[in-house]
Structure formats: structure tokens, C-alpha cells
Amino acid sequence: MLTRRSQVIAGILLLLIVTVEFGGVFMTQVVNGNVETTDFQASFWRAGHAHAGVLTILSLTAVLLADGARVAWGAVGWLARLAIPAAGVLMSTGFFVSALGDGATGPNGFVVILGLGGISLAVGVVSLGLSLLLPRLQLPAT
Template identity: 50%
Template sequence: MLELSDPARITAGIVLLTVVGVESGGFFLLKVFGGRLVTTDLQKSFYRAGHAHAGVLVILGLLCVLLAEATNLTGFAHWLAATGVLWAAILMPAGFFLSAMGEGRTTPGRAVVLLPVGATVLAAGVVMLAVGLLLG
């Protein structure tokens, strides 16, 4: 049986609860693509991308929490390996959704800056986890 530290167990439990939020995003997309909400092409694309990134990164983030438990990383390195992808799962979807908000928006808003920030955190987290796993 896999033994999780208390922080990993609590983090995983909280993250699993966020799936309900991702699920409500799917309901929102049904409204958008069902024509019940008037949106621009940019908004449709960004809302779809935000929802997809949230779902995929939450699942990958849960895996990273588990895999980080198998490393000898400590301190910030362990925290980044375990939660970097989860932070990206917040930052990147927020960048997509927030930068597309506003009636008739056809160009991304300022929140689009969250996309490269999230991508950087994502890369840092997976590289740190890979290094931790490879070094044992």
C-alpha cells in the first residue's frame, strides 16, 4: 500500500474536490457551444482551452503529488515537484478565462500574462519531479 505523508494526502483530497469546479466549467461550455451565451470566436477558443487545461493539469497534478512522495527531495524542491503542476492548473486556466472575459472581446485581456507564468511553473514542476525521480 502506498503511504502518503499528511500534506500529500490533504493536498490530494482538496484537489479531488476541485474536480467539481472543472465539471461546472463543462456545464458553462455547454451553454457557450449550445448558443445560450453570446460569445466571440476568441472567447469560445479561450474558454475551451481553459477548461481543457484545468482538467488535464489537475489529473497530472494529482499524479505529481503521488510521485513526489517517491523522491528524496526536501524543502522547496519537494514542494515544487509536488505542487508545481497544480499551481499551473490554477494559473493557466485563469489566464484563458480571465483574458477572454468581457462582452464582445476579440483580443485577449491583460490576464493573458498568466499563460506564460503558468507554463513556466508547469515546466519547473515537472523538471524538478523528473530530477527527483531520476536521482532516487
Template identity: 45%
Template structure:
């Protein structure tokens, strides 16, 4: 059986992503307070807290998976960076948008920071498309 090795870039970013998942886990403690009614939030804020927490966890795990695939492309330079780091950056932007757009006592609709969600979604799409094209064009390890 062939041994799969990560590039140094993938290994370092994967280590950071695994540590980041611990912050999502601890953020779940706040979510428990929210859903049990002990955080004093509006129904809108509860929905955004759930969305932010879910996006953070799922996107960090997806960013980990991407590390395995980026090393199999021939991407270099900025395109490699976009494919390698874009999902991880989206994992900051999108949840941050949900959390920051709903901050404030009694808020019942998002503020302008909701733009972070859309910026993260755009970066996510560009990153995944770049990785997908990089894999289809090949040039990696055969």
C-alpha cells in the same frame, strides 16, 4: 503485495485536488452554454473557454499523479514544495489566464491577463523538471 501509503502532504493536497475537479465539472455546464450558442460569446471567447476548461481538468489530474511520485523522491524544502504544488498552481494560473484574458462583451483578442497562461506554463515546466530530476536522483523509498 506492498501497500503504497501517501505522505500527509500528498493526502491533503490530493483531497483538495479531487474537490477542485468538481469545480471543473460544474464549469463544464458553462461550456455547454458556450458551445450551444446560449452564452453570447465571440468565436475567440469560445476557443479560450474550451482551452481554459481543458487545461484545468488535465492539469488537476496531472497534479494528482504528481503526488504519488513526489513521495518517492528525496526532495525537501522548497524543491519538494515546487514538485508537489507547482502543477496544482499551474492548474489555477493557466485556465485563469484563458478565462480572464477573454472576459468582456465582444472581445476578439486576449487582454494583458494572458500573461497568466505564460506564468502557469513556466511554473508547470519548473515543477515537472524538479519532479523528474528528484526521481532520477533518487533518495526516496527503495
């Protein structure tokens, strides 16, 4: 059973899937040639859309795993539940905004957001993994 905090996180994540759907509509326009892009832009935007969807689903899984293992709500528990969704937002945003600009053939300075997303993803999965492996990071059995 999900804690109330995790229910809120999961609810927000499910609503974020609608933004991924809008990204899919945009990507359909790109693939159909209705949006003028360079090959670089199309590939970065495709990667941004894919990362948004995959990391949102991974985030939902992480929340379920954390609550299922009764991971405590300390700093590590919060990271285990929130760093992965943050990575999804950061990475997809990084892919999209670093490819903006007419005729862009390489990333602009916003590409640094991708790195921040990668760090957030690593922090989230390591926090969750350690929380699942180390009983002292879990709530006592009732």
C-alpha cells in the same frame, strides 16, 4: 502510501475537480449557444476548461509519483508537488479572464497569467523529473 501532506494536497485537488465540472456546465452553455461569445472567447474558454482538467489529473499523478519515489520535502519536493497544481489554476484562470469583455476578439492584459502558468508547469515537471532521477533528492530507504 501517501504522506499526510500529500493526502491533504490530493484531497484539495479532488475537491477542485468540482470547479472543473462547473466549468463544463458553463462550456455546455457556450457550445449550445446559450451564452453569447465570439469565436475567440469560445476557443479560449474551451482551452481554459481543458487545461484545468488535464493539469488537475497530472497534479494528482505528480503527488503519487513524488511520494512513491520518496521525494524529500525540501524546496524541490514542495515544487514537485505544488507547482503543477499552481500551473493548472494559473493557466485556466489566464484563459478565462484574458477573454473577458463584450465581443472580445483577442486577449486582454490578463494573458500574462498564461505565461506564469507555463513557467509554473515547467518548474513543477522539471522538479519532479529531477527528483525521480536523482537519488540525493529522495529520502533514504528504510
